[in-house]
Amino acid sequence: MENTFVNKVAESGIITINLENYFPKEDILLFDMKDHLFMGLILKEKDFREALKILDTNIFENKIVALTCSADAVIPMWAYMLVSSLLQPIAKEIIFGTVAYTKETILLKNIEAIDTTPYLDARIVIKGCGELPIAEVAYIAITKKLRPIVKSIMYGEPCSTVPVFKKK
Numbered sequence: 001m002e003n004t005f006v007n008k009v010a011e012s013g014i015i016t017i018n019l020e021n022y023f024p025k026e027d028i029l030l031f032d033m034k035d036h037l038f039m040g041l042i043l044k045e046k047d048f049r050e051a052l053k054i055l056d057t058n059i060f061e062n063k064i065v066a067l068t069c070s071a072d073a074v075i076p077m078w079a080y081m082l083v084s085s086l087l088q089p090i091a092k093e094i095i096f097g098t099v100a101y102t103k104e105t106i107l108l109k110n111i112e113a114i115d116t117t118p119y120l121d122a123r124i125v126i127k128g129c130g131e132l133p134i135a136e137v138a139y140i141a142i143t144k145k146l147r148p149i150v151k152s153i154m155y156g157e158p159c160s161t162v163p164v165f166k167k168k
Contacts (some may be wrong), residue, residue, distance in 0.1 A: 005053045014158050015119065018127040019142060023108035026064050026092060028099050030081060033069035041073045048079060052086055060087050065094045066102035104135050121151045126164075128131045128156045 036051045038044045065087055069075050084094050097100045126142055141157075146153055147165055154161035 011021055013153075014123045014125055016106050016125045016127055016158055017128065017142065019054050019090055019111070020127075020130045020132045021131055021136050022114075022138075024064060024103055024106035024110070026062075028064045028066055028102050028106075029032070029060055030099050031060070031067045031087070033075055033079065033083070034071035034073065035038075035070060037073055037113075043073065043075055048083070052082065055086070057086065057090055060091045060092075062092050064102060064106065065091045066099045067096050068098055068105050082160055104137065107135075107138050107143050111138060111145060114142075114145060116145065119146055120149050121167075123152045123154070124150050124156050125154045125156065125161055 003075040033043075034040050036043075037050055038047060042065060067083060067087075080096065087094055093106075095105050097105070124146055143153060143164065150160065150165075151167050152163070155164050156162050
């Protein structure tokens with residue numbers, strides 16, 4: 001008698017979505033306003049404008065920029081606008097926040113841009129374990145995006161899943 005192994009997962013028609021595939025692949029650079037403040041705490045307009053004039057903006061070319069201030073300083077809104085105005089023509093994107101927040105924002109933007117057509121009435125597994133730390137907000141976003149059109153949503157690995165949603 002011949003022993004044949006059947007891959008039941010492959011035959012099930014389950015589609016696995018790995019949210020790691022939607023993480024930003026581009027470099028994210030931090031622009032910390034603190035680095036351009038007097039004593040790391042005070043924004044002096046004239047000095048700030050001079051510092052921006054001599055800033056090597058080439059490092060931001062085609063990069064995603066996380067714009068923030070890590071110091072507990074009062075930064076006028078126009079200062080953020082000034083930096084944005086300087087970087088906008090060369091940076092791929094500018095997002096206010098930390099690098100981690102920027103990655104999360106891009107991840108959510110990429111999830112929102114998913115074409116759901118291939119998932120119509122499909123059985124979906126959202127991959128649960130991976131190399132990158134995926135925030136809860138991403139799992140919520142993909143669930144909200146897919147629930148109206150899929151047959152079912154599961155979490156985990158195709159061989160061991162937790163049911164999340166099943167169309168009745």
